[in-house]
Amino acid sequence: KRHLISAADLTRDDAVLILDTAEEMARVADRPIKKLPTLRGRTVVNLFFEDSTRTRISFEAAAKRLSADVINFSAKGSSVSKGESLKDTALTLEAMGADAVVIRHHASGAPYRLANSGWIDGAVVNAGDGTHEHPTQALLDAFTMRRRLVGRDAGIGQDLSGRRITIVGDVLHSRVARSNVHLLTTLGAEVTLVAPPTLVPVGVENWPCEVSYDLDAVLPKSDAVMMLRVQRERMNAAFFPTEREYSRRYGLDGDRMAKMPEHAVVMHPGPMNRGMEITAEVADSDRCTAVEQVANGVSTRMAVLYLLLGGSEPAVTTARTEEN
Numbered sequence: 031k032r033h034l035i036s037a038a039d040l041t042r043d044d045a046v047l048i049l050d051t052a053e054e055m056a057r058v059a060d061r062p063i064k065k066l067p068t069l070r071g072r073t074v075v076n077l078f079f080e081d082s083t084r085t086r087i088s089f090e091a092a093a094k095r096l097s098a099d100v101i102n103f104s105a106k107g108s109s110v111s112k113g114e115s116l117k118d119t120a121l122t123l124e125a126m127g128a129d130a131v132v133i134r135h136h137a138s139g140a141p142y143r144l145a146n147s148g149w150i151d152g153a154v155v156n157a158g159d160g161t162h163e164h165p166t167q168a169l170l171d172a173f174t175m176r177r178r179l180v181g182r183d184a185g186i187g188q189d190l191s192g193r194r195i196t197i198v199g200d201v202l203h204s205r206v207a208r209s210n211v212h213l214l215t216t217l218g219a220e221v222t223l224v225a226p227p228t229l230v231p232v233g234v235e236n237w238p239c240e241v242s243y244d245l246d247a248v249l250p251k252s253d254a255v256m257m258l259r260v261q262r263e264r265m266n267a268a269f270f271p272t273e274r275e276y277s278r279r280y281g282l283d284g285d286r287m288a289k290m291p292e293h294a295v296v297m298h299p300g301p302m303n304r305g306m307e308i309t310a311e312v313a314d315s316d317r318c319t320a321v322e323q324v325a326n327g328v329s330t331r332m333a334v335l336y337l338l339l340g341g342s343e344p345a346v347t348t349a350r351t352e353e354n
């Protein structure tokens with residue numbers, strides 16, 4: 031079985047193939063008729079136990095553009111609220127013939143459990159699990175960086191060698207940061223994390239990146255600066271920094287953005303806390319790729335679904351094989 035559980039499972043060639051395939055998918059999006067027949071007759075289930083706007087909608091759009099049948103499942107309003115387990119939910123989906131299950135769950139490791147349980151036969155795609163990983167977010171971020179920093183056509187077949195990426199904010203709770211550190215370093219980028227000491231994960235010294243507490247010092251050396259959302263909902267209120275203190279030291283405003291090289295971009299996975307980690311001036315500026323990232327998310331997720339479910343032989347090697 032092929033699954034996409036962690037960005038750490040992807041080799042450099044896997045990742046470049048996904049990005050190149052996403053560029054092909056983006057060309058389809060530029061056409062008047064945006065659909066491909068590739069996954070006709072296949073069923074993709076979006077299984078969301080946690081809230082989502084971008085990821086859920088873009089997986090749905092991606093599957094539909096590939097002509098798959100799509101079933102959207104949200105834990106809210108389902109029998110999960112009556113206490114139904116992940117196993118029984120999975121067996122129900124299996125009975126409905128799911129070829130792929132895209133899962134978002136509050137528990138780190140839930141997609142891995144689903145992929146290795148034997149409860150379902152289909153491919154499993156991690157759409158964000160707890161504070162662990164969000165691999166398709168990292169892929170769409172890498173796609174956006176490659177387009178902006180290398181070029182749309184020039185980027186084909188290329189990685190992000192030598193690019194300097196800074197990831198700023200609530201790293202402790204960020205599955206986006208974890209997946210990006212894995213993927214961006216696999217693609218040859220140099221990654222620096224900037225965070226308040228209380229929001230740096232234990233064991234970060236074993237991650238393949240630098241850590242800094244001085245945003246102003248790092249900005250002039252960055253090709254892309256990724257601002258993370260402060261995840262109040264995962265935080266003990268006692269440790270929650272005041273908005274004023276946080277934004278003064280770790281927020282990106284117009285004055286700070288001016289310290290970045292002219293070619294450098296500001297990224298944000300969304301949803302944003304405007305006024306906290308990013309000011310409205312920066313969020314709405316031409317240098318901020320947040321909306322572009324959402325559009326790129328559809329092409330990237332089309333590529334992932336295509337390569338897992340419908341790709342021809344060369345594509346089959348894309349995501350690491352995991353035996354159930």
Ligand code: CP
Binds near residue numbers: 158300
């Ligand atoms: N970036 C991201 O995962 O956004 P959603 O939570 O809206 O899916």
